[in-house]
Amino acid sequence: MKLTCTQSELNTHLSLVSRVVPSRPSHPVLANVLLKAKSDTQQVSLTGFDLSLGVQTSFNAQVQEEGTLTLPAKLLSDIVSRLPEGEITLEEAEGESVVTLTCASGHYQVRGMSAEEFPELPSIEDTEVIHLPLDALSEGLRGSLFATSSDETKQVLTGVHLTSEAESLEFAATDGHRLAVVQTIPEGATQERQAFHVTVPAKALRELERMMQLNSTGDAIAVRFDQGQLICEWANQRLTSRLLEGQYPNYRQLVPRQFSRQMTADRRLFTSALERIAVLADQKNSIVKLSLDSVKQELVLSVEAQDVGSGREAVPAQISGEDLDIAFNVKYLLEGLKAFNTGEVQMQFNTATSPSILTPLGGLKMTYLVMPVQIRS
Amino acid sequence: MKLTCTQSELNTHLSLVSRVVPSRPSHPVLANVLLKAKSDTQQVSLTGFDLSLGVQTSFNAQVQEEGTLTLPAKLLSDIVSRLPEGEITLEEAEGESVVTLTCASGHYQVRGMSAEEFPELPSIEDTEVIHLPLDALSEGLRGSLFATSSDETKQVLTGVHLTSEAESLEFAATDGHRLAVVQTIPEGATQERQAFHVTVPAKALRELERMMQLNSTGDAIAVRFDQGQLICEWANQRLTSRLLEGQYPNYRQLVPRQFSRQMTADRRLFTSALERIAVLADQKNSIVKLSLDSVKQELVLSVEAQDVGSGREAVPAQISGEDLDIAFNVKYLLEGLKAFNTGEVQMQFNTATSPSILTPLGGLKMTYLVMPVQIRS
Numbered sequence: 001m002k003l004t005c006t007q008s009e010l011n012t013h014l015s016l017v018s019r020v021v022p023s024r025p026s027h028p029v030l031a032n033v034l035l036k037a038k039s040d041t042q043q044v045s046l047t048g049f050d051l052s053l054g055v056q057t058s059f060n061a062q063v064q065e066e067g068t069l070t071l072p073a074k075l076l077s078d079i080v081s082r083l084p085e086g087e088i089t090l091e092e093a094e095g096e097s098v099v100t101l102t103c104a105s106g107h108y109q110v111r112g113m114s115a116e117e118f119p120e121l122p123s124i125e126d127t128e129v130i131h132l133p134l135d136a137l138s139e140g141l142r143g144s145l146f147a148t149s150s151d152e153t154k155q156v157l158t159g160v161h162l163t164s165e166a167e168s169l170e171f172a173a174t175d176g177h178r179l180a181v182v183q184t185i186p187e188g189a190t191q192e193r194q195a196f197h198v199t200v201p202a203k204a205l206r207e208l209e210r211m212m213q214l215n216s217t218g219d220a221i222a223v224r225f226d227q228g229q230l231i232c233e234w235a236n237q238r239l240t241s242r243l244l245e246g247q248y249p250n251y252r253q254l255v256p257r258q259f260s261r262q263m264t265a266d267r268r269l270f271t272s273a274l275e276r277i278a279v280l281a282d283q284k285n286s287i288v289k290l291s292l293d294s295v296k297q298e299l300v301l302s303v304e305a306q307d308v309g310s311g312r313e314a315v316p317a318q319i320s321g322e323d324l325d326i327a328f329n330v331k332y333l334l335e336g337l338k339a340f341n342t343g344e345v346q347m348q349f350n351t352a353t354s355p356s357i358l359t360p361l362g363g364l365k366m367t368y369l370v371m372p373v374q375i376r377s
Numbered sequence: 378m379k380l381t382c383t384q385s386e387l388n389t390h391l392s393l394v395s396r397v398v399p400s401r402p403s404h405p406v407l408a409n410v411l412l413k414a415k416s417d418t419q420q421v422s423l424t425g426f427d428l429s430l431g432v433q434t435s436f437n438a439q440v441q442e443e444g445t446l447t448l449p450a451k452l453l454s455d456i457v458s459r460l461p462e463g464e465i466t467l468e469e470a471e472g473e474s475v476v477t478l479t480c481a482s483g484h485y486q487v488r489g490m491s492a493e494e495f496p497e498l499p500s501i502e503d504t505e506v507i508h509l510p511l512d513a514l515s516e517g518l519r520g521s522l523f524a525t526s527s528d529e530t531k532q533v534l535t536g537v538h539l540t541s542e543a544e545s546l547e548f549a550a551t552d553g554h555r556l557a558v559v560q561t562i563p564e565g566a567t568q569e570r571q572a573f574h575v576t577v578p579a580k581a582l583r584e585l586e587r588m589m590q591l592n593s594t595g596d597a598i599a600v601r602f603d604q605g606q607l608i609c610e611w612a613n614q615r616l617t618s619r620l621l622e623g624q625y626p627n628y629r630q631l632v633p634r635q636f637s638r639q640m641t642a643d644r645r646l647f648t649s650a651l652e653r654i655a656v657l658a659d660q661k662n663s664i665v666k667l668s669l670d671s672v673k674q675e676l677v678l679s680v681e682a683q684d685v686g687s688g689r690e691a692v693p694a695q696i697s698g699e700d701l702d703i704a705f706n707v708k709y710l711l712e713g714l715k716a717f718n719t720g721e722v723q724m725q726f727n728t729a730t731s732p733s734i735l736t737p738l739g740g741l742k743m744t745y746l747v748m749p750v751q752i753r754s
Contacts, residue, residue: 075657075686079657082652082653082656105646105649105650105653106653106678106688106691107688108657108688109686110685111684111685269482272461273483276460276482279452280456280485283452301483308452308488309452309475309486310485311483312484313482314482314483
C-alpha cells in the first residue's frame with residue numbers, strides 16, 4: 001500500500017472512525033482502524049467496528065499502490081492530529097504490517113495487523129432502501145434520544161423505537177419514568193413506503209446524530225435494515241448497527257387523550273427558574289413542586305430541602321382549569337424543556353398522580369410525558 | 378444582617394472564595410463561606426479557609442444591617458451563579474442562621490452556621506511589608522510552579538522557594554528530576570529590602586496566580602510573612618497560606634557553570650515536534666532521544682517504542698560543539714518549553730549523563746535544568 005493525502009482529510013476522517021473504536025476491545029484487531037486504498041477509484045476508506053456499531057468513511061487520495069491494512073486507531077489519530085498541515089504519505093513495508101508515515105517534518109513507523117482478522121461490516125442485500133431527509137431524522141433524534149434508559153439491563157429501553165407508516169416517521173424513547181415521542185413527516189412522503197418498526201441502540205443513534213452534524217451536503221440518509229441490522233448511508237459515509245431485540249412497550253396507550261388543566265409559559269423563563277430550583281432539589285431527592293395559580297396566572301415552582309434550605313420561583317403563565325399542586329423529578333422536566341426548540345411550552349395535567357404532557361408550542365410535533373412524584377401535601 | 382448587592386458582584390466574589398473551600402472539610406463550618414457585612418464601610422467581605430490556605434475578598438453593597446454569618450459555599454454559589462442579573466437582597470432571620478435571598482424571580486432560604494465557629498484567618502503584625510510588582514510575581518510563578526512535585530510526601534518540594542536579596546527576587550522549584558529557577562528584578566529595587574527565603578505551597582501560589590489574573594488594577598502585591606505564614610494583599614483581596622517547613626535543597630550548586638555543547642532552535646518547531654514524538658514515547662517509557670547534528674545543523678528527535686512503532690523528526694538548529702546523543706523524559710522537556718514565552722530557546726549540554734539547561738532566549742531570566750535519562754546506544 002502506498003498513498004498520499006492531506007493531513008486535514010486524514011485527520012477529519014480518522015477522528016470520525018476512532019470514536020467507535022472500543023478502548024477495551026474483545027479482540028486486539030478491533031482496537032485498530034481498517035484502511036483500504038483503491039487505485040481504480042483513488043479513494044481510501046477507513047472502518048471502525050466494535051461488533052455492534054460500525055462506521056465507514058471514504059476520502060480522495062493519490063493511491064500509488066492498492067492495499068489493505070489495520071493500524072492502531074488511537075495512536076494513529078493522536079499522531080496525525082498533531083502533524084502540520086500539508087501532504088502525508090503512508091507506505092506499507094511489504095509483508096510486515098508496518099506503515100511508514102512521512103510528512104514534511106519527519107517520519108513515523110507504526111506497527112499494524114493484517115486486515116484478514118478484521119471482521120466485515122454487516123451488509124444487507126435485497127431490501128428496499130428508505131430515504132430519510134436529514135432534517136426529519138435529526139429532529140426526531142434530538143427529541144427522543146435524551147429519554148432513553150442508560151441502564152443496560154433495560155434492554156429495548158436503551159434504544160429509540162422507530163415506526164414508519166404511510167406518511168410519517170415516529171421516534172419514541174422511554175426509560176419507564178418519562179416518554180418522548182416525535183412525529184416527523186418526511187418530504188415526498190406521498191410515495192408508498194414500506195412500513196417498519198425497529199429499536200436502534202441509543203449509542204449508534206448518538207453517533208449518527210454527530211456524523212450528520214458534520215455532513216454538510218444535506219443529502220437524505222439511505223436506510224436499510226433486516227431482522228438484526230440497520231445500515232445508514234450517505235455521501236461517503238456508512239453507519240451500521242445491530243438492532244435491539246424484544247417487544248417495545250405499547251407506549252401510545254400511555255398518553256392521555258384529555259386533560260382537565262393546561263398551562264402555557266415562556267420556555268426560557270421556565271427552564272432557568274427550574275435550573276435554580278434544581279440546585280436545592282439536588283441536595284435531597286430532586287423533587288420540585290409545581291403549583292398552578294389560576295388567579296394570579298402564575299406557575300409557582302418550589303422546593304423544600306430539609307436542613308439545607310428552600311426556594312420559590314414564580315413564572316407568568318396562562319392557566320386554565322382548577323389550581324393544582326403536582327411534583328416532578330426536576331431532571332426529567334429540564335431534559336424535556338432543553339430538547340424543545342420553541343419560545344413557548346405547553347403543559348397539560350389531570351390530577352397530581354396522573355401523567356402530565358409537555359409540548360413545544362409551534363415547533364416539533366413532540367409529546368413528552370412525565371410521571372409525577374407523590375408528595376405529602 | 379441585611380444587605381443588597383448586584384448578582385454579578387456577589388457571583389464574582391463568591392466564585393473567587395469558593396475555590397479554596399474544601400470539598401471534604403475537617404470541620405463542617407469550613408464547608409461554608411464567612412460573610413461579614415459592615416454598615417460603616419458599606420462593604421461585604423467573603424472568606425474561605427481550609428486551615429492552610431485562606432482567601433478573603435470584599436465588595437461594595439448597601440448594608441442596611443450589620444452582621445456576620447457562614448453559609449454553605451457550594452450551594453450558595455451554585456444558586457447565585459444561575460440568578461438573573463439585577464439586585465439581590467440577603468437577609469438573616471434573627472438568631473436562626475437562616476438567610477433569605479430575594480431576587481426578581483423568587484426567593485431562597487439557605488441554612489447557615491454561626492460565624493463563631495469559623496476560624497480567624499492568620500494575621501501578622503509588626504513585620505515589614507514587601508511590595509512585589511504584579512509582573513515580577515506572575516513571571517516568577519509561571520516559570521516555576523510547573524516544576525514543583527505533586528507528591529505530598531516530598532514536603533518542601535511541593536512548594537516554590539522564594540529568595541529575596543538586595544536587588545532580586547528568585548523563584549525556584551524542583552521535583553528531584555528537573556529544576557526551574559526564575560530571577561526577577563522588581564522595579565524600584567534600589568530601595569533597601571529585607572532579605573528572606575520561604576517555601577510556599579504550590580496550591581496557594583496557583584490560587585494567587587489565578588486571582589492576580591483577575592485583578593486588573595495592576596497594583597503591587599503587599600507581602601508579609603513570619604515563621605509560619607505568608608500573607609498577600611492587594612486591592613480588596615487577601616490570600617493567606619501556611620509556609621512549608623524544612624530545609625530547601627541548595628539548588629544553585631546543581632547548575633553547571635560551563636557547557637561543551639550548545640543548541641539554539643525555534644521554540645514552537647521544537648515543541649510541536651516533541652508533542653508528536655510524545656504520542657509514541659507515551660506508549661512505552663516516555664523517553665525521547667535528542668541527537669545534535671553539527672554538520673547538518675539539525676536537532677534530531679527520535680523515539681523507539683518496541684512492538685508499537687518509531688518516529689523521527691528533525692528541527693533546524695544552530696549547533697556548536699561536538700555531536701551528542703542524549704535522552705530525556707519528553708514530559709519534562711515539554712513542560713519547560715511551554716513555560717517559556719520567547720521565539721527561540723537555547724539548550725546547553727556537557728555529556729549524555731550530565732544535566733542540561735534550557736533557557737528562553739531574550740525572555741524571562743529563567744534557567745531550566747533537566748536530568749537526562751540513560752539509554753543503551
